[in-house]
Amino acid sequence: MTRQDAFILSFRTVVSYRLRAILILLAMALGVAAVVVLTALGEGARRFVMNQFAALGTNLIIIIPGRSETAGGFIGALVGETPRDLTLDDAASLTALPGVRRFAPLNVGLSEISAGGLLREVTLAGSTASLIAIRRMRLAQGSFTADNGPNPAEAVLGAKIAHELFPQGNALGQRIRLGDRRFRVAGIFAMQGESMGINTDELVLIPIDHAQALFNTQSLFRIMVEAESRSAIEPTKKVIRAALKLRHDGEEDVTIIGQDAILATFDKILRALTLAVSGIAAISLAVAGILVMNVMLVAVSQRTTEIGLLKAIGATHTDIRNLFLLETLWLAVAGAVVGIILGYLGSLGLRLAYPQLPAYPPIWASLAAIATALVTGIAASILPASKAARLNPVLALSRR
Amino acid sequence: MIALTAISRIFTMGDQEVRALNNINLTIAPGAYVSVMGPSGSGKSTLLNLIGLLDQPTSGTYLLENIDVTSLSETDQARVRRERIGFIFQSFHLIPRLTAAENIELPLILDGIPSAERKKRVQAILQQTNLLERADHRPSELSGGQRQRVAIARATILNPAVLLADEPTGNLDHKTGAEVIALLENLHHQGTTIITVTHDREIGARAHRKIQMRDGEVVSDD
Numbered sequence: 050m051t052r053q054d055a056f057i058l059s060f061r062t063v064v065s066y067r068l069r070a071i072l073i074l075l076a077m078a079l080g081v082a083a084v085v086v087l088t089a090l091g092e093g094a095r096r097f098v099m100n101q102f103a104a105l106g107t108n109l110i111i112i113i114p115g116r117s118e119t120a121g122g123f124i125g126a127l128v129g130e131t132p133r134d135l136t137l138d139d140a141a142s143l144t145a146l147p148g149v150r151r152f153a154p155l156n157v158g159l160s161e162i163s164a165g166g167l168l169r170e171v172t173l174a175g176s177t178a179s180l181i182a183i184r185r186m187r188l189a190q191g192s193f194t195a196d197n198g199p200n201p202a203e204a205v206l207g208a209k210i211a212h213e214l215f216p217q218g219n220a221l222g223q224r225i226r227l228g229d230r231r232f233r234v235a236g237i238f239a240m241q242g243e244s245m246g247i248n249t250d251e252l253v254l255i256p257i258d259h260a261q262a263l264f265n266t267q268s269l270f271r272i273m274v275e276a277e278s279r280s281a282i283e284p285t286k287k288v289i290r291a292a293l294k295l296r297h298d299g300e301e302d303v304t305i306i307g308q309d310a311i312l313a314t315f316d317k318i319l320r321a322l323t324l325a326v327s328g329i330a331a332i333s334l335a336v337a338g339i340l341v342m343n344v345m346l347v348a349v350s351q352r353t354t355e356i357g358l359l360k361a362i363g364a365t366h367t368d369i370r371n372l373f374l375l376e377t378l379w380l381a382v383a384g385a386v387v388g389i390i391l392g393y394l395g396s397l398g399l400r401l402a403y404p405q406l407p408a409y410p411p412i413w414a415s416l417a418a419i420a421t422a423l424v425t426g427i428a429a430s431i432l433p434a435s436k437a438a439r440l441n442p443v444l445a446l447s448r449r
Numbered sequence: 450m451i452a453l454t455a456i457s458r459i460f461t462m463g464d465q466e467v468r469a470l471n472n473i474n475l476t477i478a479p480g481a482y483v484s485v486m487g488p489s490g491s492g493k494s495t496l497l498n499l500i501g502l503l504d505q506p507t508s509g510t511y512l513l514e515n516i517d518v519t520s521l522s523e524t525d526q527a528r529v530r531r532e533r534i535g536f537i538f539q540s541f542h543l544i545p546r547l548t549a550a551e552n553i554e555l556p557l558i559l560d561g562i563p564s565a566e567r568k569k570r571v572q573a574i575l576q577q578t579n580l581l582e583r584a585d586h587r588p589s590e591l592s593g594g595q596r597q598r599v600a601i602a603r604a605t606i607l608n609p610a611v612l613l614a615d616e617p618t619g620n621l622d623h624k625t626g627a628e629v630i631a632l633l634e635n636l637h638h639q640g641t642t643i644i645t646v647t648h649d650r651e652i653g654a655r656a657h658r659k660i661q662m663r664d665g666e667v668v669s670d671d
């Protein structure tokens with residue numbers, strides 16, 4: 050029997066057992082679709098987080114006071130104790146370092162803001178004008194020109210804060226009070242929403258020197274540095290570490306984190322998550338495989354006399370085995386195609402339902418799903434097909 | 450030429466042994482017209498299945514056209530079945546989802562013959578067996594006689610040397626049975642060896658050589 054005839058003959062058989070075909074096809078298709086949709090979901094979550102990080106700014110280096118024991122210990126530094134202050138002078142010393150494009154010292158705290166008799170609590174950030182550039186913040190009105198100081202008492206209000214305090218929209222130039230200090234509204238942030246836990250809509254930004262006075266501290270919360278390029282991040286980290294060590298009497302008491310390191314960690318975690326989720330989805334394909342095997346075993350016993358007849362007119366073991374294998378191959382291929390279509394539609398549905406989530410199914414997952422469907426289909430039909438091939442023709446033909 | 454020497458076929462069912470064929474010696478010349486008769490369970494079908502390579506003897510040798518076919522590989526035996534032997538059964542054994550023409554085409558497909566050539570040969574044999582109008586009908590839409598004619602067309606489309614018929618008229622009425630026998634005798638005239646197992650004395654008597662079996666042995670042969 051030629052390969053082409055085997056394909057045609059098995060295809061015709063598949064088509065003539067319609068209910069069986071639809072059942073197997075559906076089982077396969079749902080398995081494939083599950084893999085596609087769930088990987089799209091995982092990938093979407095990964096990209097969502099990556100985008101959030103990218104929105105922080107690019108080529109970021111973050112300097113945090115305190116030394117964590119574990120190498121690259123991002124978490125440890127966040128909760129660790131602070132042996133020595135990171136000062137504004139430390140920040141100023143970065144100016145001349147190679148690889149540093151700009152930097153912004155940062156203090157953050159809570160404060161009361163009041164204007165025209167209205168009062169509320171806000172998150173107060175103290176920094177320089179560089180922060181706006183580094184963090185890709187945008188001003189809707191006005192400007193912020195603070196440097197290391199001394200600076201005039203000016204503040205930038207988040208869009209929501211400005212609207213709450215000055216509903217008429219005339220916030221710019223007005224006087225406000227933060228704690229017991231007076232400030233002039235010099236700018237208003239554009240609406241940006243939340244990114245990485247910081248909502249500029251509800252933030253108030255003031256010059257660093259005023260923030261330190263307000264919070265009564267000499268110690269910086271952290272210093273944000275923008276390196277000149279992605280490849281400059283690592284060398285610049287080294288230079289900064291060396292410079293700060295020198296200033297701190299030879300002690301390495303700061304933690305310096307490159308944005309790429311954080312990104313890589315999150316990327317790894319989320320990729321693993323996607324893989325795990327798609328692995329679970331692949332189990333549904335294995336279940337489909339068991340179904341296929343059972344359906345094919347039933348098919349073989351239903352068609353026993355037909356198999357006996359084929360042997361009587363000269364079909365070889367190989368011919369019969371191939372015919373049954375090809376039947377499931379057709380169904381697996383059709384199931385994979387339908388499953389991919391369903392999976393992409395499902396992902397589209399996800400993106401429509403959650404527009405922030407870039408739930409695009411990755412190509413590798415689609416290919417893996419198709420391959421798994423084909424391998425499962427073939428594997429599941431090996432047993433039934435070889436059972437058919439080994440049937441005793443005399444017994445097969447004597448069955449009515 | 451079919452030469453069976455000391456052929457036995459023993460079935461074991463649990464601890465019971467059934468000697469379906471007991472030391473059979475038989476030579477059938479090319480082009481012979483043979484009938485095999487005997488009571489139920491005498492081993493007629495077993496003999497036919499052995500000659501048709503659907504079954505293997507427990508002992509003895511079987512030469513078909515001077516080849517020891519029982520020692521051939523499975524693939525080679527399948528080829529011999531396909532090209533040298535034709536089978537006809539009491540219950541036709543047509544594939545229900547295929548049309549008459551497609552059922553007849555099957556051996557050609559198994560033999561790897563190209564599609565265009567297949568169509569030509571099927572067309573020719575449909576004409577010979579008077580089945581042209583029924584070519585696109587499925588077996589369920591055919592009468593018993595038509596089904597058996599389709600089965601004969603399928604069995605002979607590759608011009609086998611030997612045609613084995615196991616009670617070919619068993620499911621047919623007298624008239625259509627006679628038509629089927631006429632078709633077989635026509636093939637005999639063209640040189641095919643015909644071996645028919647039958648319970649019908651009249652049909653058995655038409656053969657040129659009549660073999661009687663009982664309890665797995667040949668009891669008369671003339």
Ligand SMILES: Nc1ncnc2c1ncn2[C@@H]1O[C@H](COP(=O)(O)OP(=O)(O)OP(=O)(O)O)[C@@H](O)[C@H]1O
Nearest residue numbers: 460462467468469488489490491492493494495496
């Ligand atoms: N697969 C088998 N397993 C066990 N015993 C079998 C098998 N096939 C045939 N037999 C036995 O072998 C003997 C001969 O059977 P066979 O079918 O050849 O008889 P037969 O002459 O064709 O009978 P009938 O006229 O009823 O068709 C019987 O006793 C039968 O029960």
Ligand SMILES: [Mg+2]
Nearest residue numbers: 493494495615
């Ligand atoms: Mg019989």
